[in-house]
Amino acid sequence: MVGESGLTSTMNISKAEQRVLHALAQGGRIQHRRDEDTGSISEIDCFTREGWRLADCTLAIFGSLRRKRLIASRDGAPYRITRHGLQSLRAQMDNR
Secondary structure, three states: OEOOOOOEOOOOOOHHHHHHHHHHHOOOEEEEEEOOOOOOEEEEEEEOOOOOEEOOOOHHHHHHHHHOOOEEOOOOOOEEEOHHHHHHHHHHHHOO
């Protein structure tokens, strides 16, 4: 099924991705640092609303969430969950 944005509304989200999305949905953020030479993102840290760091948030999970457009950054700000990310997370939780 394809939604208004052209993205599929049912999407497989791994348990690790769900953990990160839950933290973001509750007000968390992903801080990123760019490589000075290439400009690509070289390090990330995921923080909960309370300021705790999530250890299982890796560059691979970050890249996957970004490719699926479940997280986004505006004007260099920390990455946050998108509306599409919230909808996908709810859909996954309903399928339990």
